[in-house]
Amino acid sequence: MADWWDADGRRHRKQFANSAAAREHEHRETALAHAERATREMKLAARTSSTKRSSSKTETGTIEPAKGKLGVLIPGMGAVATTFVAGVEAIRKGLAKPIGSLTQMGTVRLGKRTDGRSPKIKEFVPLATLDDLVFTGWDIFEDNMYEAASNAGVLDYRLLEQLKPFLSTITPRAAVFDHNYVKKIDGPNVKKGKTKMDLAEQLRDDIRDFRKTSGASRLITMWCGSTESYIEPTEAHQSVKSFEKALRENDEMIAPSMIYAYASLMEGVPFANGAPNLTVDLPVMLELSRKNEAPICGKDFKTGQTLMKTVLAPAFKARLLGLSGWYSTNILGNRDGEVLDDPGSFKTKEESKLGVLEHILQPGLYPELYGNIFHKVRINYYPPRGDNKEGWDNIDIFGWLGYPMQIKVDFLCRDSILAAPIVLDLVLFLDLAKRCTALRGLGIQEWLSFYFKSPMTPPGLYPEHDLFIQLMKLKNTLRHLKGEELITHLGLEYYD
Numbered sequence: 001m002a003d004w005w006d007a008d009g010r011r012h013r014k015q016f017a018n019s020a021a022a023r024e025h026e027h028r029e030t031a032l033a034h035a036e037r038a039t040r041e042m043k044l045a046a047r048t049s050s051t052k053r054s055s056s057k058t059e060t061g062t063i064e065p066a067k068g069k070l071g072v073l074i075p076g077m078g079a080v081a082t083t084f085v086a087g088v089e090a091i092r093k094g095l096a097k098p099i100g101s102l103t104q105m106g107t108v109r110l111g112k113r114t115d116g117r118s119p120k121i122k123e124f125v126p127l128a129t130l131d132d133l134v135f136t137g138w139d140i141f142e143d144n145m146y147e148a149a150s151n152a153g154v155l156d157y158r159l160l161e162q163l164k165p166f167l168s169t170i171t172p173r174a175a176v177f178d179h180n181y182v183k184k185i186d187g188p189n190v191k192k193g194k195t196k197m198d199l200a201e202q203l204r205d206d207i208r209d210f211r212k213t214s215g216a217s218r219l220i221t222m223w224c225g226s227t228e229s230y231i232e233p234t235e236a237h238q239s240v241k242s243f244e245k246a247l248r249e250n251d252e253m254i255a256p257s258m259i260y261a262y263a264s265l266m267e268g269v270p271f272a273n274g275a276p277n278l279t280v281d282l283p284v285m286l287e288l289s290r291k292n293e294a295p296i297c298g299k300d301f302k303t304g305q306t307l308m309k310t311v312l313a314p315a316f317k318a319r320l321l322g323l324s325g326w327y328s329t330n331i332l333g334n335r336d337g338e339v340l341d342d343p344g345s346f347k348t349k350e351e352s353k354l355g356v357l358e359h360i361l362q363p364g365l366y367p368e369l370y371g372n373i374f375h376k377v378r379i380n381y382y383p384p385r386g387d388n389k390e391g392w393d394n395i396d397i398f399g400w401l402g403y404p405m406q407i408k409v410d411f412l413c414r415d416s417i418l419a420a421p422i423v424l425d426l427v428l429f430l431d432l433a434k435r436c437t438a439l440r441g442l443g444i445q446e447w448l449s450f451y452f453k454s455p456m457t458p459p460g461l462y463p464e465h466d467l468f469i470q471l472m473k474l475k476n477t478l479r480h481l482k483g484e485e486l487i488t489h490l491g492l493e494y495y496d
């Protein structure tokens with residue numbers, strides 16, 4: 001027996017057919033209760049800090065200025081990484097515009113709708129400029145960024161030719177790689193070491209070397225490497241002590257991406273994870289991140305099909321339209337598609353893509369509408385399309401009196417064109433977090449959930465997946481940092 005709530009928030013006693021169903025229900029309700037408690041605590045904390053905020057004249061003093069160069073370290077110099085770096089250089093040269101980037105084109109409304117104050121985000125908070133960015137990376141292949149971008153086939157060769165002198169100078173450092181974690185690829189540019197701790201030390205040397213040779217005053221690591229095979233956290237991932245022991249003992253549950261994350265955080269360098277691997281979504285990394293004031297965020301860039309899902313699902317919930325099934329399938333022909341053709345890597349991606357509906361639709365609160373959804377996600381490797389993915393969605397919904405309806409989405413997108421501005425924003429915002437006393441010791445930067453399919457949260461807190469809640473959270477965080485009023489959209493003051 002357990003309680004459930006109807007759509008009006010009334011509480012009922014529920015009988016279950018068997019004990020497994022009852023346990024599953026209890027589990028869901030406990031998670032919801034945890035999340036509600038955490039939300040209450042966060043609201044309380046926000047109230048306390050807003051009292052503090054009004055007593056200090058301005059919060060800007062707590063954000064250090066973005067002085068000097070910002071170094072970007074990228075494990076995985078494939079399609080996304082090269083489209084990002086080439087794009088930054090093209091924009092710097094005035095050859096193209098930063099379309100899709102919130103930090104470059106977005107604005108933030110301040111005060112009342114009648115105040116007419118909507119500065120650009122990059123003018124409202126002190127962000128590094130594109131001219132400040134310098135790059136390095138690691139890859140298992142020896143291609144420089146020009147060669148890698150040419151192979152990825154995302155950008156037009158005429159544009160690439162103009163960027164060749166710059167892109168050719170960025171050559172990959174030897175990678176930390178384990179074929180068991182990415183079965184479909186192998187390459188020659190790989191570090192050797194007796195233990196995983198030796199490999200971590202070599203990565204730390206690389207980071208120090210780049211800091212010195214580039215003259216960067218601050219660094220950020222941005223994982224753009226392949227999706228690794230699915231694993232679940234073990235004892236080794238629970239604390240810095242157990243993780244370091246596991247590194248020395250070559251524990252097979254430590255994936256290469258975790259070694260990059262450990263090396264970065266040990267060097268005090270923030271880390272963002274663009275793939276669905278666990279990587280920084282582990283207690284050990286949260287501990288290190290807080291200790292060394294190196295912010296973390298992830299997982300898995302929210303670009304194509306999941307972006308659409310997190311726009312449409314909130315609309316169904318807002319209008320109380322039921323959902324009986326959502327079938328999503330893709331064809332994709334780039335190297336990422338090839339890697340995801342392996343069942344281990346696909347499972348990691350599948351978990352990340354499947355999670356969003358449950359959290360948006362809250363079947364525990366709306367059992368008649370969302371208690372029985374068939375949700376399926378497929379990715380098919382299809383070389384002729386290259387990076388130009390096609391994603392189809394068939395959505396079965398039902399309305400008034402239960403009458404069924406269907407929606408079909410056919411999104412002919414360009415994977416790396418959608419991902420590159422996300423990389424840019426994450427680099428600039430993570431650097432802001434590192435320079436900001438209110439954010440740098442928090443560990444997970446939940447306000448950056450906007451960019452991820454599977455946003456990281458502290459234990460016991462469910463993630464926000466609704467794109468527009470995520471955007472509001474991000475902009476309110478910026479307002480909060482600058483001591484501006486948060487925008488609640490209440491709006492009663494206009495009718496006083």
Ligand SMILES: NC(=O)c1ccc[n+]([C@@H]2O[C@H](COP(=O)([O-])OP(=O)(O)OC[C@H]3O[C@@H](n4cnc5c(N)ncnc54)[C@H](O)[C@@H]3O)[C@@H](O)[C@H]2O)c1
Pocket residue numbers: 075076077078079080081138139140141152175176177178182185187223224225226227228256257274275276300301302303304334335336339415416418419
């Ligand atoms: N493009 C998108 O829209 C999108 C969306 C969400 C997530 N992602 C994820 O972003 C990542 C990059 O995507 P991509 O299209 O650029 O893939 P890609 O295959 O073109 O590039 C990945 C690169 O990582 C390298 N690599 C693999 N393991 C490495 C290691 N241990 N160290 C250093 N390099 C390593 C590979 O050699 C390859 O060059 C993938 O994990 C992908 O799933 C992409």
